[in-house]
Amino acid sequence: MSPTRRSMAALALASLLPAALGAQRIAYPETRRADQVDDYHGTRVADPFRWLEDTDAPETRAWIEAQNRITQGYLAAIPQRDAIRRRLTELWNSPRWSAPSKRGGRYFYSRNDGLQPQAVLYVQPTLTAQPRVLLDPNTLSTDGTVALSITSVSEDGKLLAYGVASGGSDWQEFRVRDVDTGRDLPDQLKWIKFSGATWTHDGRGFFYSRYPEPQGNALTSQVRGHRVYYHRLGTEQSRDVLVFERPAEPDLILGTRVSEDGRYLLVTLQKGTDPRARVHVLDLQDAASPRVQGTPVALFDTGDATYSYVWNEGPVFYFSTDKDAELGRMVAVDLRDPAPARWRTVIAEGQESLQSAWRAGDRFVTHVLRDASSRLRVHGADGTVQREIQLPALGAVGTVSAQPGDPELFFSFASFLYPSTIFRTDLAAGTTAPLWAPRTGFQADRYVTKQVFYRSKDGTRVPMFVTHRRDLAMDGTNPTLLTGYGGFNVPQLPGYAASYAVWLEMGGVLAVAALRGGGEYGDEWYDAGRLTKKQNVFDDFIAAGEYLVSERYTQPSRLAIAGGSNGGLLVGAVLNQRPDLFGAALPAVGVMDMLRFHKFTIGWAWASDYGTSEDPAQFRTLMAYSPLHNLKPGTRYPAVLVTTGDHDDRVVPGHSFKYAATLQAAQAGDAPVLIRVQTRAGHGAGKPTAVQIEEAADRWAFLVKTLGMDVRM
Numbered sequence: 001m002s003p004t005r006r007s008m009a010a011l012a013l014a015s016l017l018p019a020a021l022g023a024q025r026i027a028y029p030e031t032r033r034a035d036q037v038d039d040y041h042g043t044r045v046a047d048p049f050r051w052l053e054d055t056d057a058p059e060t061r062a063w064i065e066a067q068n069r070i071t072q073g074y075l076a077a078i079p080q081r082d083a084i085r086r087r088l089t090e091l092w093n094s095p096r097w098s099a100p101s102k103r104g105g106r107y108f109y110s111r112n113d114g115l116q117p118q119a120v121l122y123v124q125p126t127l128t129a130q131p132r133v134l135l136d137p138n139t140l141s142t143d144g145t146v147a148l149s150i151t152s153v154s155e156d157g158k159l160l161a162y163g164v165a166s167g168g169s170d171w172q173e174f175r176v177r178d179v180d181t182g183r184d185l186p187d188q189l190k191w192i193k194f195s196g197a198t199w200t201h202d203g204r205g206f207f208y209s210r211y212p213e214p215q216g217n218a219l220t221s222q223v224r225g226h227r228v229y230y231h232r233l234g235t236e237q238s239r240d241v242l243v244f245e246r247p248a249e250p251d252l253i254l255g256t257r258v259s260e261d262g263r264y265l266l267v268t269l270q271k272g273t274d275p276r277a278r279v280h281v282l283d284l285q286d287a288a289s290p291r292v293q294g295t296p297v298a299l300f301d302t303g304d305a306t307y308s309y310v311w312n313e314g315p316v317f318y319f320s321t322d323k324d325a326e327l328g329r330m331v332a333v334d335l336r337d338p339a340p341a342r343w344r345t346v347i348a349e350g351q352e353s354l355q356s357a358w359r360a361g362d363r364f365v366t367h368v369l370r371d372a373s374s375r376l377r378v379h380g381a382d383g384t385v386q387r388e389i390q391l392p393a394l395g396a397v398g399t400v401s402a403q404p405g406d407p408e409l410f411f412s413f414a415s416f417l418y419p420s421t422i423f424r425t426d427l428a429a430g431t432t433a434p435l436w437a438p439r440t441g442f443q444a445d446r447y448v449t450k451q452v453f454y455r456s457k458d459g460t461r462v463p464m465f466v467t468h469r470r471d472l473a474m475d476g477t478n479p480t481l482l483t484g485y486g487g488f489n490v491p492q493l494p495g496y497a498a499s500y501a502v503w504l505e506m507g508g509v510l511a512v513a514a515l516r517g518g519g520e521y522g523d524e525w526y527d528a529g530r531l532t533k534k535q536n537v538f539d540d541f542i543a544a545g546e547y548l549v550s551e552r553y554t555q556p557s558r559l560a561i562a563g564g565s566n567g568g569l570l571v572g573a574v575l576n577q578r579p580d581l582f583g584a585a586l587p588a589v590g591v592m593d594m595l596r597f598h599k600f601t602i603g604w605a606w607a608s609d610y611g612t613s614e615d616p617a618q619f620r621t622l623m624a625y626s627p628l629h630n631l632k633p634g635t636r637y638p639a640v641l642v643t644t645g646d647h648d649d650r651v652v653p654g655h656s657f658k659y660a661a662t663l664q665a666a667q668a669g670d671a672p673v674l675i676r677v678q679t680r681a682g683h684g685a686g687k688p689t690a691v692q693i694e695e696a697a698d699r700w701a702f703l704v705k706t707l708g709m710d711v712r713m
Contacts, residue, residue: 025670026070026673028664031661035048036048045623052661053652067660078705092693096111099401100410100435101401102406103156117688118686120138121148121162135162144690145167152206157179159178159179159199160177161206168681190210190213193211195209198258207292221600225245228242241293251604253269253273265292267280267281267282267296271608278302280301281335306322306328308356310358315335318346320357326349328354348383351370353368353369354367360427361404361405361408363378363386365402372465372492376411392418393418395416395494396493397411397412409427417496419442447468447504462513466509468510474551478558480509480558480559481511484513484544485515485570486570492514499699499700513541530610531611531618545582546581556580557707561585562588563590568587569590572585572590572592572627577630585640585641586643588684592628592658593659628658636671640660640674642676644656644676645684646679648681648683651683653677
């Protein structure tokens with residue numbers, strides 16, 4: 001049998017060995033301890049590894065190199081690592097598409113043929129025509145680390161505004177390309193974060209949001225003072241028109257949207273990452289010759305609810321909102337008399353959580369969640385439900401692409417055993433069919449996904465998806481990976497990943513819990529997992545692990561936990577609170593220092609979920625669960641592989657550096673505590689395919705060894 005076929009005739013679990021077999025203490029690189037101590041409202045807190053926050057300092061770079069040598073040496077000695085990498089490469093090597101959008105009668109979409117570092121942007125006049133490459137980001141760098149961050153096509157389909165980000169940074173540079181010639185115009189815009197490009201309908205320019213040029217290190221310096229500008233094509237960025245700012249409120253994040261008729265500019269004002277927003281409207285007066293300056297009028301200005309623009313008929317605007325509707329509704333608001341008492345409910349609040357709504361053709365389409373899985377519904381112009389679009393499995397709708405007056409609807413759909421597929425719906429005919437479906441070598445019919453519900457510490461009913469082999473023996477010995485997020489009103493939904501498919505082939509169980517703090521069940525669910533109630537998220541996750549053990553899926557020595565960003569915080573917090581419950585942990589790009597997160601880049605924006613240590617009461621809450629500050633020397637912690645990127649300018653890598661150094665010093669057992677620092681990588685977006693595969697191979701190899709998995713090649 002060839003090496004490739006041997007690698008996965010299947011990566012099957014043949015037997016289980018005790019995780020402690022062959023364990024040995026690792027000689028970690030020495031990490032200098034400083035005498036840094038801070039006073040928080042009368043409480044003195046040591047921070048001996050503060051110097052690791054300076055990522056570019058020679059001492060920090062030497063520390064990173066030393067840690068990576070230890071980690072790579074450990075991982076390279078795992079015999080199964082190469083076979084895992086080969087199988088990941090095989091399953092990754094399958095086409096992936098985005099849902100197409102239509103502008104000017106043309107279709108625009110991205111496609112990765114499988115192993116390309118970055119997806120390529122295409123354009124074609126019809127769905128059956130030969131596609132043409134419009135922009136290939138793989139030509140923008142030699143190492144594949146320059147990625148497309150945003151794309152926006154003008155109303156007539158003739159111009160493309162696009163953003164590029166280098167090395168995984170949140171910083172973007174905007175450029176403009178002529179769609180017909182494929183050539184870039186001279187326009188180049190800098191110092192942009194958290195912004196799209198919103199074209200005026202005359203195609204002469206677009207609105208965007210940017211920050212002042214940072215003073216100091218652009219990767220770590222705080223960014224404040226988002227402002228909305230209008231860029232007219234062919235002019236220097238220094239001549240861009242300032243459209244909207246709030247200097248007295250520097251923590252606002254500003255978004256823009258031009259109404260479907262081109263008459264109005266909508267500016268959304270969010271305080272940090274709080275989903276509750278304010279909306280101001282600027283009358284551009286004439287779509288064919290818009291007036292981009294003026295004083296926007298406050299439409300919603302209390303910041304007490306979410307508001308998402310759907311469509312408008314002249315001055316009558318349709319919004320989806322959770323104002324006076326816990327699970328969401330759609331309302332019509334007349335700009336001439338916008339008082340809430342005058343709103344007209346078009347789609348009433350139901351039993352499911354309304355995520356989004358679109359005007360499609362002469363109808364509305366809504367995406368709702370029922371117990372953390374998707375439903376797509378078609379409504380008449382009056383809001384009445386006409387039918388539900390049938391989805392192929394228990395899973396999640398991703399991107400939806402629709403336009404008023406056009407009966408053609410596109411959407412992506414995926415589940416744990418169903419790779420992301422692009423569907424086309426003809427709303428007039430009432431038909432839905434796959435447009436683009438990947439072909440992978442993953443035999444999904446050998447596995448099953450089921451949804452279970454368990455009780456958290458306070459009795460709350462929490463949903464969880466569990467995926468495994470159909471013939472799984474419920475004997476308490478199965479290696480199991482539990483993951484979650486639980487924050488920022490973000491729902492944790494089913495999804496396919498080649499890495500998860502390989503984990504299943506290796507005999508692993510995959511469990512994904514929908515924790516409080518997410519957006520699965522509306523405002524109450526979200527609010528129950530933030531600020532002073534953040535401990536509920538950790539309790540939900542711990543209860544998920546206890547459920548998997550009690551139901552004999554696994555046992556603590558075979559149970560691994562994983563999470564990224566806010567999910568990395570989750571993993572770090574529960575590892576401290578219940579080190580006995582887990583055999584391994586994979587915290588990625590985590591928020592680990594809850595006392596200083598707000599001092600870097602965009603960290604201040606997370607205060608809506610966490611609070612900050614500047615407030616005495618919030619300090620006590622944060623100190624109680626901060627992953628960095630609750631590590632206890634002399635504790636036997638499970639095996640931990642921390643992952644981060646040295647260019648992460650969202651959750652700066654100093655979080656992971658300090659956490660890893662502290663955990664290595666605290667570890668009393670033999671289980672390894674390693675950190676893997678990816679160079680030229682950020683928070684995750686834009687990471688080249690080969691780098692993703694290498695990282696996944698290392699994570700699974702680490703679990704093979706630390707969970708005692710004997711994987712037969």
